[in-house]
Amino acid sequence: MIQEIIVTTTNKDGTTHIAPMGIREEAGEIIIAPFKPSATLDNILRNNTAVINRIDDVRIFAGCLTGRKDWPLSAAEKIEDFRLQAALSHVELQLESFEDDDLRPCFYCKPVHEVTHRPFKGFNRAQAAVLEAAILVSRLHMLSNEKIDQELEYLMIAIDKTAGENEKIAWKWLIEKIEIFRKESLKDKSV
Numbered sequence: 001m002i003q004e005i006i007v008t009t010t011n012k013d014g015t016t017h018i019a020p021m022g023i024r025e026e027a028g029e030i031i032i033a034p035f036k037p038s039a040t041l042d043n044i045l046r047n048n049t050a051v052i053n054r055i056d057d058v059r060i061f062a063g064c065l066t067g068r069k070d071w072p073l074s075a076a077e078k079i080e081d082f083r084l085q086a087a088l089s090h091v092e093l094q095l096e097s098f099e100d101d102d103l104r105p106c107f108y109c110k111p112v113h114e115v116t117h118r119p120f121k122g123f124n125r126a127q128a129a130v131l132e133a134a135i136l137v138s139r140l141h142m143l144s145n146e147k148i149d150q151e152l153e154y155l156m157i158a159i160d161k162t163a164g165e166n167e168k169i170a171w172k173w174l175i176e177k178i179e180i181f182r183k184e185s186l187k188d189k190s191v
């Protein structure tokens with residue numbers, strides 16, 4: 001089972017790096033698998049720590065893919081990193097072992113501290129739709145326009161029927177990103 005969360009790590013200059021990632025749990029360890037190259041990979045290798053943030057504000061997923069990475073942070077308690085203030089819960093991680101790979105290395109991490117800040121309010125279809133759209137946006141270079149339009153048309157149903165304000169904003173950011181990508185691809189072709 002893969003859970004989509006936000007990983008926060010610390011950059012060389014002390015600022016916090018925010019990235020959506022899919023993580024797995026195995027025998028009490030949390031596995032983070034960033035593709036190469038990535039700031040998350042470099043930061044965990046350098047610091048041996050990371051925080052996973054479980055959120056329901058899907059603007060943060062959409063924001064990370066559309067250049068909006070400035071989200072309020074609080075200091076973690078047992079490690080040197082920061083967590084998202086929006087986290088429903090967060091887990092502070094210490095690196096246990098590293099499995100290198102040319103494409104996608106794996107970090108096996110031990111949870112050293114976990115805090116629940118707010119309750120989970122239940123599933124929301126629009127939040128799931130934003131997550132799916134965020135994944136489409138992260139793969140724009142690999143997918144045809146037809147495939148993207150077909151998926152968006154289906155995901156729109158959940159947005160129309162069940163979105164709150166945050167989901168509508170997140171959806172708008174992602175659609176704008178797709179439109180910009182398409183305009184730029186047309187420009188590249190005409191050159």
Ligand SMILES: Cc1cc2nc3c(=O)[nH]c(=O)nc-3n(C[C@H](O)[C@H](O)[C@H](O)COP(=O)(O)O)c2cc1C
Nearest residue numbers: 004019020021022033034035038039040134135138
């Ligand atoms: C829901 C979701 C899950 C993702 N999961 C992963 C992942 O497990 N590994 C990864 O390398 N990138 C994943 N991505 C893409 C990264 O968030 C994105 O490429 C990011 O910029 C990582 O690189 P960075 O650490 O340099 O920022 C995911 C994106 C989304 C929207």
